[in-house]
Amino acid sequence: LLARDLHLTDVMLPSDSSWAGKTLMELNLGHTFGVHVASIQRGRQRINIPGGRERLFPQDEIQVIGTDDSLNEFCTEMSLSAELETGAFDSSENAMVLKSFVLSVDSPICGVSIRKSGIREQFKCLIVGLERGDDSFVSLSVSEILREGDVIWVVGEEQDVHVLVNASREKVAS
Numbered sequence: 001l002l003a004r005d006l007h008l009t010d011v012m013l014p015s016d017s018s019w020a021g022k023t024l025m026e027l028n029l030g031h032t033f034g035v036h037v038a039s040i041q042r043g044r045q046r047i048n049i050p051g052g053r054e055r056l057f058p059q060d061e062i063q064v065i066g067t068d069d070s071l072n073e074f075c076t077e078m079s080l081s082a083e084l085e086t087g088a089f090d091s092s093e094n095a096m097v098l099k100s101f102v103l104s105v106d107s108p109i110c111g112v113s114i115r116k117s118g119i120r121e122q123f124k125c126l127i128v129g130l131e132r133g134d135d136s137f138v139s140l141s142v143s144e145i146l147r148e149g150d151v152i153w154v155v156g157e158e159q160d161v162h163v164l165v166n167a168s169r170e171k172v173a174s
Contacts, residue, residue: 005067006129008038008098008155011075015058019078025052030140032043033074036128038096038155048096048157049126063096065128065155098128099165105148107168114143115121119154125162129153 013020019027021121026028029035040047040054041061047054056062064074103110109117119125130138131151152160152168 005069006098006153007068007071008063008065008096009071010063011021011078013056013058013060013078015060017056017058017078019056020058020153021055022094023053023055024050027056029074033066033077034070034073035064035153036126037062038065038126038128039063048160049124049155051120062172065098074119085159094164095158096155097161098155098160100129100151100153101168103146103148103150103152103168107148109146109168110148112146113142114140114144114146117146119164123156123167124160125154125156125164127152128155 024037029037037050038048039054040050040060040064042057044060066074089093109119114127119127127140129145129151130140130144130153132138132147132149138150154166156163
């Protein structure tokens with residue numbers, strides 16, 4: 001999504017952050033800063049595509065996606081003193097990938113809302129962008145209806161994204 005200026009960035013939640021102990025839903029980072037949490041690394045545990053009930057804890061490594069401006073605003077608010085590491089991720093197990101696909105009329109998720117599509121729950125992926133028509137991004141809302149021809153940008157573990165893209169191409173039984 002470089003043309004749209006979207007990047008994945010790793011940041012660490014400072015020990016003294018006022019965000020520690022709050023859920024992602026309480027922080028509402030997508031609405032407040034225009035960033036989305038793709039994963040949380042907590043010690044040896046990695047939580048990919050965390051739900052809104054997931055709490056942040058001190059020293060969590062948070063992988064967020066957003067524009068340069070939104071990431072800068074997010075990091076400023078979080079009062080990070082460490083440098084941001086941007087760029088490609090290693091190919092270790094559970095690495096996150098960003099991929100787009102075009103929604104066909106035959107897709108089982110065509111004509112349903114983002115919330116009811118099951119993309120987060122069933123496929124463990126997160127929609128981070130939606131292009132419609134003349135390459136313009138649609139403001140994301142869980143009630144947004146997915147339409148034929150939409151370009152859907154998702155982030156998730158590589159195998160989960162692969163399953164989602166293949167499932168979105170399957171024809172609905174008539």
